Amino acid sequence: MLKQERHQFILNELKQYRKVLSTGLSTQLSVSEDTIRRDLKELDVKKLLYKVHGGALSIDKKLLSYNERSISDLGKKEIIAFKAVDLIRDGQVIIMSGSTTNLALAKIIPSSITATVFTYSLPIAIELSNHPTIEVIFIGGKLNKTAQVTVGIDVVNTISNIRADLCFMGTGGISVKQGVTEPDWEVAHIKKCMVDVSDYVVSMCVSPKLMEVKKFFVVPIQGIDAIITDLEPTEPIFDIYKETGLTVI
Amino acid sequence: MLKQERHQFILNELKQYRKVLSTGLSTQLSVSEDTIRRDLKELDVKKLLYKVHGGALSIDKKLLSYNERSISDLGKKEIIAFKAVDLIRDGQVIIMSGSTTNLALAKIIPSSITATVFTYSLPIAIELSNHPTIEVIFIGGKLNKTAQVTVGIDVVNTISNIRADLCFMGTGGISVKQGVTEPDWEVAHIKKCMVDVSDYVVSMCVSPKLMEVKKFFVVPIQGIDAIITDLEPTEPIFDIYKETGLTVI
DNA sequence: CGACTAAATGCATGAGTTTGCAATATTTCT
DNA sequence: AGAAATATTGCAAACTCATGCATTTAGTCG
Numbered sequence: 001m002l003k004q005e006r007h008q009f010i011l012n013e014l015k016q017y018r019k020v021l022s023t024g025l026s027t028q029l030s031v032s033e034d035t036i037r038r039d040l041k042e043l044d045v046k047k048l049l050y051k052v053h054g055g056a057l058s059i060d061k062k063l064l065s066y067n068e069r070s071i072s073d074l075g076k077k078e079i080i081a082f083k084a085v086d087l088i089r090d091g092q093v094i095i096m097s098g099s100t101t102n103l104a105l106a107k108i109i110p111s112s113i114t115a116t117v118f119t120y121s122l123p124i125a126i127e128l129s130n131h132p133t134i135e136v137i138f139i140g141g142k143l144n145k146t147a148q149v150t151v152g153i154d155v156v157n158t159i160s161n162i163r164a165d166l167c168f169m170g171t172g173g174i175s176v177k178q179g180v181t182e183p184d185w186e187v188a189h190i191k192k193c194m195v196d197v198s199d200y201v202v203s204m205c206v207s208p209k210l211m212e213v214k215k216f217f218v219v220p221i222q223g224i225d226a227i228i229t230d231l232e233p234t235e236p237i238f239d240i241y242k243e244t245g246l247t248v249i
Numbered sequence: 250m251l252k253q254e255r256h257q258f259i260l261n262e263l264k265q266y267r268k269v270l271s272t273g274l275s276t277q278l279s280v281s282e283d284t285i286r287r288d289l290k291e292l293d294v295k296k297l298l299y300k301v302h303g304g305a306l307s308i309d310k311k312l313l314s315y316n317e318r319s320i321s322d323l324g325k326k327e328i329i330a331f332k333a334v335d336l337i338r339d340g341q342v343i344i345m346s347g348s349t350t351n352l353a354l355a356k357i358i359p360s361s362i363t364a365t366v367f368t369y370s371l372p373i374a375i376e377l378s379n380h381p382t383i384e385v386i387f388i389g390g391k392l393n394k395t396a397q398v399t400v401g402i403d404v405v406n407t408i409s410n411i412r413a414d415l416c417f418m419g420t421g422g423i424s425v426k427q428g429v430t431e432p433d434w435e436v437a438h439i440k441k442c443m444v445d446v447s448d449y450v451v452s453m454c455v456s457p458k459l460m461e462v463k464k465f466f467v468v469p470i471q472g473i474d475a476i477i478t479d480l481e482p483t484e485p486i487f488d489i490y491k492e493t494g495l496t497v498i
Numbered sequence: 499c500g501a502c503t504a505a506a507t508g509c510a511t512g513a514g515t516t517t518g519c520a521a522t523a524t525t526t527c528t
Numbered sequence: 529a530g531a532a533a534t535a536t537t538g539c540a541a542a543c544t545c546a547t548g549c550a551t552t553t554a555g556t557c558g
Contacts, residue, residue: 002554003506019251022544032508037545052253053515053544122375122387129371129394138371138399140389140407145378150387158389158403252516271534281518286535302525303534499558506553514545524535 001029006039014049014058021055076206076230081105083228083249084168084204090114092165095194096124098149099170101204103127109134118162120155120190122148144186151186159193167198171205173212174227176240179220181213188216195219202249203227210237221246250278255288256297263298263307270304325455325479330354332477332498333417333453339363341414344443345373346436347398348419350453352376358383367411369404369439371397393435400435408442416447420454422461423476425489428469430462437465444468451498452476459486470495 006029013020022040026033044051050059081104088094091114096102098121106127113133119125120139128136139158141150169191172182180203182188195201201224210229226247231237233248241248255278262269271289275282293300299308330353337343340363345351347370355376362382368374369388377385388407390399418440421431429452431437444450450473459478475496480486482497490497 019254021251033544034509034546035507038506050253052251054251057251057253120389122371122378125392126371126375126397129392129397131394136392136394138387138389138392140369140387140399140403143374143378143385143387145380145385148375148378150389154389154407282534283519283536284517287517501556501558503556504554507551509548509550511547512545513547514543516543517541519539519541520537521539522535522537524533526531526533528529528531 001031003039006031006035007043010036010039010043010056011048014056018058019055024055077101077104078108079230080204080206080228081108084202085109087166087200087202087226087249088113088115089165092116093163094118095159095162095164095167095198096121097168097170097191097194098124098147099204101206102168102170105168105204118159118164120150151190155190156193159190159197162197164194164198165200167194167201169194169201169203169224171203171209172218173209173214174203174205174221175211175213176221176244178213178217179222180218180224182216182218183214185216188218191218195223200225205229207231250280252288255280255284256292259285259288259292259305260297263305267307268304273304326350326353327357328479329453329455329477330357333451334358336415336449336451336475336498337362337364338414341365342412343367344408344411344413344416344447345370346417346419346440346443347373347396348453350455351417351419354417354453355380367408367413369399398436400439404439405442408439408446411446413443413447414449416443416450418443418450418452418473420452420458421467422458422463423452423454423470424460424462425470425493427462427466428471429467429473431465431467432463434465437467440467444472449474454478456480 009029010020010025022033022036025036029036040049040051040056043049044056047059049056077100080101084105085108088109093116096106096117096119098119102121103123106124109131111132116135116137117128118137118139119128120141125136125138128134139150139155141154142152144151171180174180180191182191195218203224203226205227207229221244224246226249227241228249238248258278259269259274271282271285274285289298289300289305292298293305296308299306326349329350333354334357337358342365345355345366345368347368351370352372355373358380360381365384365386366377367386367388369390374385374387377383388399388404390403391401393400420429423429429440431440444467452473452475454476456478470493473495475498476490477498487497
């Protein structure tokens with residue numbers, strides 16, 4: 001096996017698992033640990049990975065938290081975020097509503113991804129401003145101070161002029177019969193707009209909100225394309241959702 | 250599990266919970282408390298956390314990249330902020346540009362004041378969202394990540410539809426002959442708009458920037474109404490400014 | 499194709515890291 | 529003050545690393 005092949009293999013492992021161990025690579029690739037160490041050193045100099053005692057870590061520190069968290073307790077929101085991040089493709093235009101789940105998503109978008117993100121949430125914008133290659137467009141308007149999001153007619157106007165590939169929507173409540181609902185009238189209106197201008201709408205929904213119904217209607221269940229929750233998509237609770245054609249992730 | 254992974258995990262926990270306990274980490278990560286203590290000590294030396302008896306506390310470093318700069322000459326900016334806050338009257342519509350000086354102002358606006366503030370700076374908006382009676386309108390647009398302000402045509406458009414009583418403008422450079430100047434073309438354009446729509450324009454200017462000239466022209470010195478610096482208004486350096494009719498505060 | 503060269507590899511050795519444990523000291527809380 | 533929890537220190541075992549050197553391999557040139 002050629003050196004470059006090994007390097008490629010190592011980088012691939014890193015992409016997948018975020019860390020590699022010298023011993024593990026040695027057995028996997030049937031070369032001595034010395035060789036692995038030399039490989040790692042070389043790749044470290046090239047800044048393609050981060051060498052540490054015993055192995056190496058992915059340069060992309062953001063995703064590191066994934067493995068770590070999976071060890072103990074991954075919060076529901078983080079579980080959702082990690083599922084959501086897989087939907088993002090390079091070059092897409094994405095709308096993100098304001099919600100703590102979307103904030104969790106913003107935190108873990110790998111720095112390798114390039115995209116344009118529209119948002120009206122201050123915390124999400126701040127978070128994304130640390131990302132090297134994501135273009136952020138902030139949707140202005142009157143500030144709702146408690147939620148730290150902008151609302152109002154300006155937001156609706158701006159959104160209606162967007163065309164988005166993907167929409168990550170925080171969810172007030174969702175049910176098969178009542179569709180997507182929100183406790184706040186203005187937010188409900190804004191979300192309706194978001195759905196209108198997005199090719200693929202994903203509802204990010206922590207499990208307690210499944211089957212919940214809030215005061216204001218957003219869209220029927222057919223209006224959204226997929227739902228991401230912290231549960232396994234095979235859970236029976238999703239059967240009725242699947243019958244409507246919804247993708248459960 | 251590699252040491253660096255543990256470190257990452259610890260920092261992550263801190264981000265989330267603000268504090269960690271040695272005992273808790275020990276069980277979560279299945280290593281001895283000694284190891285945890287060594288980890289914490291190491292991270293403490295690196296100033297990534299603050300070690301205390303029994304665990305560690307987060308060093309609150311949100312917005313670090315931006316606020317770092319405000320630490321530099323905080324004194325001067327606070328002096329300016331305190332002078333500026335006296336100009337604010339109840340019920341006014343105020344435009345605030347993005348700058349660390351304006352951030353300092355946003356932090357000290359007394360909660361007794363009622364006003365409407367337009368801004369295109371994320372940190373200022375976040376800061377003002379803690380204020381009970383100030384209505385905040387955020388001006389949307391493409392995000393400049395390093396300055397954490399929105400820029401571009403949307404910002405200019407929005408501003409040109411405002412009528413403001415008061416405008417607090419951060420200052421790139423100011424001189425009697427060259428007027429107000431900016432190092433960034435887009436920002437220069439935006440500030441020009443701000444001046445156009447504001448009845449009373451105040452330039453917030455730390456003393457080193459007096460007499461400085463940047464690349465892009467904003468408005469002549471007559472375009473602004475007052476200048477606030479960290480110096481005494483009686484300093485001789487202001488004589489030539491006063492001759493133009495400018496108020497020095 | 500074959501021979502040569504530079505790179506790559508594996509091994510041995512000694513040095514460096516990391517970790518857990520035990521003994522001792524310090525801090526915290528009652 | 530005294531008990532309990534937490535820290536520090538020194539140390540040994542296990543593991544990992546850097547280096548030099550002999551050997552093998554890949555790639556090149558005639």
